[in-house]
Amino acid sequence: HPEAAKKIIQKAISEYREVNCGPTVAVIECPDLNSIKEGIKALDDFPCVRIPFNRDENSYQPVSWQRPAAKIAMFRCAAAFQWLDRRIAQSRYAHVPLGNFGHDWLTFTVDIFLSRALRDQQQVLWVSDNGVPDLGGINSEETFFADEVQQTSLVFPGAYRKVSVEIKIHNLAVNALLKSNLVSEMEGGAFLGFEQDVNTKGSSSNDNTSFDETTGSAQAFRVLKQLIRNCLTDVLKSGNIYADSILQRLSWWLCSPCSKLHDPALHLMLHKVMQKVFALLLTDLRRLGAMIIYADFSKVVIDTGKFDLSTAKAYCESLLTAVGNSDIFELILLEPVHYWHSLLFMDQYNYAGIRATNDEISPDEVTIEPKWSIARLLPEYIQKDFIIIVAKFIFDPWKFALEKKKGSSESLEAQMVEYLREQIRSNFINMLVKKVGDIRSHMKEINVSDASRVSGQAPKGDYSLEFIQTISAVLALDQNVLQDVLVMRKNLLKYISVKEFAAEAEFLDPGPSLILPNVACSNCDAYRDLDICRDPALLTEKEWSCVDSQCGKIYDREQMENSLLQMVRQRERMYHMQDLVCSRCNQVKAAHLTEQCECAGSFRCKESGPEFLKRMEIFLDIAKRQKFKLLEECTSWILQPFSC
Structure with a gap:
């Protein structure tokens, strides 16, 4: 007891x-x-x-x-x-x-260090317990209500039949902060016009510097830079592990509402510099011959253009060495994590590839890793066949190239394309016709589990059509065989009596998107946006965890729920305070008393009631699935007037 x-x-x-x-x-x-x-x-x-x-x-x-x-x-x-x-x-x-x-020593320590540094610079602290900075006379609800800084990401869908590599990006935030002056100089001083040297004594009252909410954080930005520079000195001189932890988790501290000195404007200011450094990094990679497949602040996936794995590794090593020699990327560490012999890539939630484990590999040792979020709406029986067919689409050309490897790369690529075309015209079309016929005869009565769909993802009912749309969209990623895939799609649609250019034949990503921005892992500092409705790892009832293969730490549930609650509050406020627009010319209503636009068009809300209802239902579904009681109570209360 x-x-x-x-x-x-x-x-x-x-x-x-x-x-x-x-x-x-x-x-x-x-x-x-x-x-x-x-x-x-x-x-x-x-x-x-x-x-x-x-x-x-x-x-x-x-x-x-x-x-x-x-x-x-x-x-x-x-x-x-x-x-x-x-x-x-x-x-x-x-x-x-x-x-x-407190519980989190790192957040507490950075808050203490920054508070001392700001006090030494005669700055007033904006300490707050609710994640919204206390700025005195400024209405914090108006200016800093939302902290939704969207990460930059680039996606180039396609079939990459040569060796690809995923490279993890470390220390981007620290590098961007310490190199902000250099970035501003490269932009002619206009990028961070208010970012002057710490010793600069004032400025002319006639300066035409643009002002926004980030301008008020310029002094804090300089103080934070000096603080991080001191931590870097501690690491380099004495190898202090706690200073190193602060450097590694800088981005996590910036976007954590648990920090007493959390300031969305300071976060936004650093984010702008990170975007510029990130763009310069990708430009440098392209200049050195790399083809970008996918890139965000935490990783970049590139096509090396090499068929041989050992040659691709040597190329990747020389590429990273060349990038590291640049002064503006001095503190960024680029680490190769995964190699693929062949990669079919739609986006970060939809791809499959042959994972490379060592230089010498036989077809019997191949492991194909499928991650297809778009297939989750198909019945499980169809999903298995979908994955098998796509795996065959990836594996067969790679096996053919492995057997014909002695020729030149140009002729080998041409032979591989011709081989794949022949396979589509014969093997794949027969396989898919048989599968579609099987679906139509055996799967008419099947019901997809409600657990596999979130709100806004209504089943279409005709699973044979869904299967054709999905498999055709995936196979069409290979531009070299696009025409053959379109002919195959036309024949499959004809088989189920659907016209090629009919509206119902068009492939649309069936899932809505709900981005939870600026989620950083407190353990490994992996920093990314979570798409709660599209990421397969987040669509289950399991607790959300870091996607890094070497981490896997469970995210703080309370922090996740609070972030979602803030998004719900913001969306509700935006819905009630939205502008009216003309239904004819789409101009925003300027005169409050007019009933019609100057073009004689009627006014309507920017966001309709059904659209807002759909958004809130997604939040409610997430709350029920993850057992977020407060979020469920809040969204249910908001939805009450719509249910009457």
């Missing part, structure tokens, strides 16, 4: 206090610290330090729970000594009393 356990601990601590009179600190790991201290009054005599609680270790079976609980307790007690040593070292580095640290 909990009360009996508290009495035993109370007695043990009292006996310890009578015997030992030296300095003592209580290290506590529990779900609720207040209830523990209320039940164990002896803890009031000691300074208490709390270890972050892992709720996964609090789930036990109803029967025979004692042994696992005791095992976990002993393990955590043994690990507490190492944790305390680290916390003491962190306390010494931050010059903060040991017991003053």
Whole structure:
């Protein structure tokens, strides 16, 4: 019983206090610290330090729970000594009393460092507990309500039959911050017109510098830059691991509403510089001969243009060395993560490829990794055949090229294209006709599970048509055989009595998109936007976790829910305060009292009620699937007037 356990601990601590009179600190790991201290009054005599609680270790079976609980307790007690040593070292580095640290030492430390630096520069702090900066006379709800800085991403769909490589980008935020002056100089001073040297004494009142909400954060931007430069010096001179952690997680701190000094304007300012550095990086890669397949702030996928894996690795190494020699990319680390012998790529949620494991590989050892979000709306039976057919579309040309590898690359590529065309005209068309016939005869009564669809994804009912649309869209990614795929699609549509150019024959990505921006992993600093409605890893009832293969840490549920709640609040506010536009000329209504536009057109809302309803239903579906109670309550309340 909990009360009996508290009495035993109370007695043990009292006996310890009578015997030992030296300095003592209580290290506590529990779900609720207040209830523990209320039940164990002896803890009031000691300074208490709390270890972050892992709720996964609090789930036990109803029967025979004692042994696992005791095992976990002993393990955590043994690990507490190492944790305390680290916390003491962190306390010494931050010059903060040991017991003053919160759950997240890194956020707390950066807040402390920045607060001290701002105070030294005679700056007023905008400390806030709700993630919205306290700016005094400025209406924070109006100016800084939304912190939706969308990540830049580039997608070039296609079939890449040569070796491709995924390169992870490290330290982009730190590099952009410390190289912001260089970026501004490259832009002729117009990119960050207010970004002047720290020692600059004022400016002319006649300067035509553009002003927006980020301008007020210019001084804070300079202070943050100096702070990060000091951390970099600590890393280079003494190898300080805590300074290194601050550098690695800078982007996470910037977009974390848990920070007391969270400022969306400061985040937006750095984001602009990151965009420019990112664009320069891609330009440099293209200049050196790389073909971009996909790129965002955390990774870039390129086509090396080499058939041989060892040659592709050597090319990639020389490419990264050349990029690293540039002064503007001095702090960026580019790390090759994965290689593919062949890659069929639609977007970051829809692709498949032959993963390269070593230089010498036989067709029997091939592993094809399929990730097709667009196939999730098909019944499971059809999904399996879809994946098999697409895998064959990737594997057969690669196997053919492997057998004909002795020729030149140009002739080999031409032979591979001709081989694939022959396969489409004979093998693939016969296979697909047979499959479509099988779907029409056996799958008429099947119902797709509601769990596989989110709101806004209504089943079309004709799964043979859905299958033809989806498989044709995927195979058409290879531009070399596009005409052959279109002819095959025409014949398949004719088989089910659908015209080639009919509206129902057009492929549309069936899923809505809902972006949760600026999600950074607190463990590995992977920084990306989450598409909650399209990413297959987020469409299950499992807890959301980092996608990095070397991390996998579960995201903070409370922070995720709070971010979604903020998005719901913003969308509701935008819906009620939206402009009226003319239904004929699309001009925004300027005169408040006029009933009609000057062109005699009637006015309508920019966002209609059904569109807003559809958006809110998506949030409600996510809340139910992830068991976000507060989000579910909020969206249900918003949807009440629409259900009447």
